[in-house]
Amino acid sequence: MTWRARSALFSIAAGVALCAAGFLLMLATPVTTAQADQPVEAAGDDSACLVCHTEDTPQQMTFADGSQISIAVDHAALLASVHGHSQPDGPLGCSSCHGEGIFPHDNPPAASIREYRVTQSNICIDCHEDQSGNLGDGVHYTALLMGNLRSATCVDCHGAHDVQGPERSAVDIAQTCGSCHQIVYDEFSQSVHGKALLAGDPNVPTCIDCHGVHGIQHPTTALFRNRSPQLCAGCHADEQLMAQYGITTNVFNSYLSDFHGTTVALFEQIAPDVASNKAVCYDCHGVHNIAPSDDNKSQVVRENLLATCQQCHPDATADFPDAWVGHFPPTFDSHPLLFVVDSFYTVLIPVVLSAFIFLVLTDIIRRVRRRISGSDKA
Amino acid sequence: MAESTRNTPPRAYRRFSPVQRFEHMVLLVSFTGLALTGLPQRYADQSWAQTLIALMGGIESIRIVHRILATILMAEAIFHGGVISYKLFVLGQRATMLPGIRDLRDAIHWVLFNLGLRREHPRLPRYNFGEKAEYLAVVWGTVIMIITGYMLWNPISTASILPGEVIPAARAAHSAEALLAVLSIVVWHMYNVHIRRFNRSMFTGKLSREAMEEEHAEELEAIERGETAPEHPPEVIARRKRLFWPYAIIMTTILVGGLILFITAEQTAITLTTLPRREAAFTTDIDPAIGRAEVGAALWQDLDCHSCHGLDAAGGDSPIGVSIVDRNLEFELFIRAVRRGPAEMPAYSTARASDQDIADLWAWFTSLGTIESASLPAVSGS
Numbered sequence: 001m002t003w004r005a006r007s008a009l010f011s012i013a014a015g016v017a018l019c020a021a022g023f024l025l026m027l028a029t030p031v032t033t034a035q036a037d038q039p040v041e042a043a044g045d046d047s048a049c050l051v052c053h054t055e056d057t058p059q060q061m062t063f064a065d066g067s068q069i070s071i072a073v074d075h076a077a078l079l080a081s082v083h084g085h086s087q088p089d090g091p092l093g094c095s096s097c098h099g100e101g102i103f104p105h106d107n108p109p110a111a112s113i114r115e116y117r118v119t120q121s122n123i124c125i126d127c128h129e130d131q132s133g134n135l136g137d138g139v140h141y142t143a144l145l146m147g148n149l150r151s152a153t154c155v156d157c158h159g160a161h162d163v164q165g166p167e168r169s170a171v172d173i174a175q176t177c178g179s180c181h182q183i184v185y186d187e188f189s190q191s192v193h194g195k196a197l198l199a200g201d202p203n204v205p206t207c208i209d210c211h212g213v214h215g216i217q218h219p220t221t222a223l224f225r226n227r228s229p230q231l232c233a234g235c236h237a238d239e240q241l242m243a244q245y246g247i248t249t250n251v252f253n254s255y256l257s258d259f260h261g262t263t264v265a266l267f268e269q270i271a272p273d274v275a276s277n278k279a280v281c282y283d284c285h286g287v288h289n290i291a292p293s294d295d296n297k298s299q300v301v302r303e304n305l306l307a308t309c310q311q312c313h314p315d316a317t318a319d320f321p322d323a324w325v326g327h328f329p330p331t332f333d334s335h336p337l338l339f340v341v342d343s344f345y346t347v348l349i350p351v352v353l354s355a356f357i358f359l360v361l362t363d364i365i366r367r368v369r370r371r372i373s374g375s376d377k378a
Numbered sequence: 379m380a381e382s383t384r385n386t387p388p389r390a391y392r393r394f395s396p397v398q399r400f401e402h403m404v405l406l407v408s409f410t411g412l413a414l415t416g417l418p419q420r421y422a423d424q425s426w427a428q429t430l431i432a433l434m435g436g437i438e439s440i441r442i443v444h445r446i447l448a449t450i451l452m453a454e455a456i457f458h459g460g461v462i463s464y465k466l467f468v469l470g471q472r473a474t475m476l477p478g479i480r481d482l483r484d485a486i487h488w489v490l491f492n493l494g495l496r497r498e499h500p501r502l503p504r505y506n507f508g509e510k511a512e513y514l515a516v517v518w519g520t521v522i523m524i525i526t527g528y529m530l531w532n533p534i535s536t537a538s539i540l541p542g543e544v545i546p547a548a549r550a551a552h553s554a555e556a557l558l559a560v561l562s563i564v565v566w567h568m569y570n571v572h573i574r575r576f577n578r579s580m581f582t583g584k585l586s587r588e589a590m591e592e593e594h595a596e597e598l599e600a601i602e603r604g605e606t607a608p609e610h611p612p613e614v615i616a617r618r619k620r621l622f623w624p625y626a627i628i629m630t631t632i633l634v635g636g637l638i639l640f641i642t643a644e645q646t647a648i649t650l651t652t653l654p655r656r657e658a659a660f661t662t663d664i665d666p667a668i669g670r671a672e673v674g675a676a677l678w679q680d681l682d683c684h685s686c687h688g689l690d691a692a693g694g695d696s697p698i699g700v701s702i703v704d705r706n707l708e709f710e711l712f713i714r715a716v717r718r719g720p721a722e723m724p725a726y727s728t729a730r731a732s733d734q735d736i737a738d739l740w741a742w743f744t745s746l747g748t749i750e751s752a753s754l755p756a757v758s759g760s
Binding site: 259320358 | 423431436485489493534537540542543544545561565574686724
């Protein structure tokens, strides 16, 4: 059925309803006027729209490219959504987002259903300025602006008529992201974080805890990389949180005192936008696939460590991973040579300096005494 | 002590040769530069160090400067070894810098004198105990810094011979020894040659009589007695030279070769390129003619390509799986994409997808042609 033919059929069917709708619109108008000074127009009565946009209408709208969308609207879901009865001024009406519907509607408002969704999402920004403030920095919005219509827009994550508040479960969030990023989700759900998340642990990170929400940074940028150790440290340097899992919080400090960490921290301080090639947490531990450090799947368990080092140091040999001191303070048992060197200089530096200072002081004493006795003579 | 045995004693005495002064300048510049670029690395968590590093152009820049200066210092160490050998073995001079028991006695004597427990100042030789201590410290420090520096510069070669634990130990030693050297210079050297008396002899080559009297009384006495170093007959010197030069050339060649090996063995710690990624070797030299379209069609799902890129290779429901067929993709680019896995795509090694598989997939794409209608995502209504 062509659009034109369907449109004609539409007109006949709708014509019958129009009389009733017109009547209802008249009833609705005074309500709207009464609330005209409200910032959000609570359009009170959607009954005119609901004449056609019933919950179970088989009617489809066809776009120029042939893609179709059902015109059915689950009005109950709308009323139950954040835009429904929970609004202080009453539920938002259809026209709040879709504009004043003049019947019959124009031809399909976009070339494809996807284009329609993306365009329609711009309307969200009208009210949700705060949330969209850093949208422009985010990868999804940037991709949309560059013409990639597949990139996520508001309704892809939040839903449309059934939009719910941001208080969603961590699992729900991960699954929402996973609906596009399936590979990442699959990998994550097998990781130490993902498994715990799916098991209901409230402390482990879900996607947005590391990536952010509206202003999601591309994780391959220098900035993201240079700041990533602090991101991990946000939880892993938190004594209280880590105590629940028996994980040392020394990981961050020991990383910072290592060659890699020192370098990355300096990049972060001095030139955060310049890429450093020194390892950050996820280069060794993995990203979405992080396994417990004693798991045989872990990249940092002793059997796998050489291969992990070889990612950056391809010529590394079997003993090379021992150059990494680890995340625990070195002891005589764990690192005898390092311990001896540290102890040696801990003694040598004060001894040598005290000796020099003592010699200098005796010389100063003599000079002062000579000056006093000299002036006495004079 | 104001005795005047001569009528007109010279006001200053030659102390350092131009070569010695040149060596000192090299040491002064390299040591200061090494300290300036090195110590902030030891204290990288402190804001003063971060400011200093930023002023000098960032951590990677100062690491390069540090290595250049280290190379200069090592070259100077080789040169110094040559000069000392020449003086000792050819000219037959005495090793006046070598410390002995006498220096310990001088030091104790000097302290007792300073404290008023002995009446007379010790009569000190050409190089007194303080100078010998400093020289010894420079030699010891340089040796430690060169050995540990080699390990830090070349950690992979080091770990292939020695246990890996040597590297963090070398780092600790390099860092602590640096602090010891700088603090010693600040306390001992600064006090003795800049604060107590501004001693310009290292720059002018000459030391005042007054300073000679206090710091090198024994040497001054010998000079004034007209004593000179024993001269060796020219034929003896000539014979020694004939022995010395081949030895010097061989040693210098070995040491300079070692130095070049030192600085070129590996670039692990100073690679400035982006993160090197481990990448399995692959070939882009695949003949597309060997591809079989019908096998490729099956592989598309067997290799799980369709999960992201859609059943018809025209792009999946998600934004990550781009369309393959309407991109004007070239075969070589396709091979690279499969092997390397751009963005979120996993890399397919030869173990997961053989060269034949790639050719088969390509043949299938070709058979599909350009599918315009399928280039838009098939999003179902909701």
